[in-house]
Amino acid sequence: MMKRLGPILAAMLLIAAAMPAPAEGMKVISFSPALTELIWVLGAGGLQIARSNACDYPAAATALPTAGKFAKPELETVLAMKPDLVVANDLINPGVARILRQNGIRVELRQCRDFDDYLWWVGTLGELLDRRFEAAAEVRRIQEFRAQIARQPRLPGKALWVIWDSPLMVAGSGSFPEMVLRQAGMDNIAADVGQEYFKCSYDWVLKNPPDVIIWSAPGKPDPGHRFWGQLEAVRCDRVVAGLDSDLIQRPGPRLTQGIAELRRKIMEVRERAVEKSEKQEVQK
Template sequence: MNPTQHASLDTRQHPAPPLRRLARVLVLLCLAALPLQALGEIRVSDDTGRELVLAQPAQRVVSLSPHLTEILFHIGAGDRLVGTVSFSDHPEAAAELPVVGSAGQLDLERILSLRPDLVLAWQSGNPPRQVARLEALGIPVYRNEPRRLEDLARTLERLSLVTDRQAAGRDQAIALRAGVEALQTRYAERPPVRLFYQIWDQPLMTINDAHLIGEVIDLCGGVNVFGSETALAPRVSREAVLAANPEVIVAGGSGEDNHGWLEDWRRWQGLTAVQRENLFFIPPSLIQRHTPRILEGAELLCQHLDEARARRSEVSP
């Protein structure tokens, strides 16, 4: 046997040199550090129970609602957005994105031109036929419809999964749950306050108890005078509000600093809310847009209801 043959046999019969073994260990460690979805497809259920399957984390996302646009920025996935709808104005970077119509009227050609590998749809806010058309064209669609604050926390977690931003999504969800728990602890025993929450003026619209804002009202110790209505965002008449005679009226507005809707109620001096100066404004993006900033809106609402409770002593006989 010549030296060359001997060397070859020796290599097969003995363990790999230390440097080679080290290289193998390093490769295994790198693989272990990869997120699970990098090693296979991503599966997640949306808010309608549909299973969304992606071969890899989404790289080109189109959002069909301002709240979904904002959520992606919250979880650090704003760089994945290639398009959104009108009124997507928070944070400032969102306003620079290409616009694909409004939430209620989508420009399908514009969406397709952006070549999305994921579309985030608002179940109750987007036209169902247009969303279904996108799916029929082979575009993965995630439908979102948070009705409870816990649903919002899960949205943060799920969207962070499909965009490979799990750490940020987890942190945001933990912070939201902690904030909700803190408000529950602080306001659980406060006396109830009957209120009317106005989300639009013409037509006059409110929300029922199944709406996410309904849970915020309950969290603060409020009682929604139209909470038992069937529709999620029912239309109501001025006469119905006058008959309900709420102790508090809370409104957003057509802008972030437009108090005009509240001023209109001053015409009805017989309303308890008017008599006691319990007309409160909350910027709509803080409570009517379903994002982590809803905690800020909830804080404001809880404070306003405490103001109304304090004013009861001013009118006591």
């Protein structure tokens, strides 16, 4: 375990060497729900003075005023609040970051596509917010989780992750859902498609029938539908639906919970389908 932790902790020390010591009473604004969650996990919620309208967890964070939408700060509002630090995974208008920096506000931007990106944020915020001990504990928790899932057997077959059903949009290669699916132990049937998200034709799905469907759209696919009813995964109810999107599509501290839940649900629908098939055989 210490060998695995070594590179991460070493990276945190390098980050520390490049950063100034945090000022007393630092004021932080987050425009990322995942980063807001991390700030509070690190015990620095008292330093956050505002949030985006998408930052809805933990409950205590919702008492903070909003200073814009997800990845879209309201510039005048932010400047009036005079924060020391603004964090986000990305900004819709990159020019906003330039203006904030010109006004002496530190801006940290980085996408969070996998656990390595998340651990970068843990180390960065741990240093900037003077929460090094809490950050080290979070690093250990993530590394222990990764070691645990690495020991688990891979789940057989391949899954199709449906983001939306009309038009049909699925998760492809390099997407965040694909990473989550892979961590849960199953391969993405659209892994060879060179797009993170793509509009998918019915013909493509029929030519590449999945063993399991992860359904992020509302409801569930109807077995009586002229298309969905052609898929064995739908007819046999090997469909995982109703997952908490905040757990499986938000790259924050609770992602470990979401991955574990997804794996459990996949195993459940597969087992249920086998039991149903066995009962039907007995009744014949």
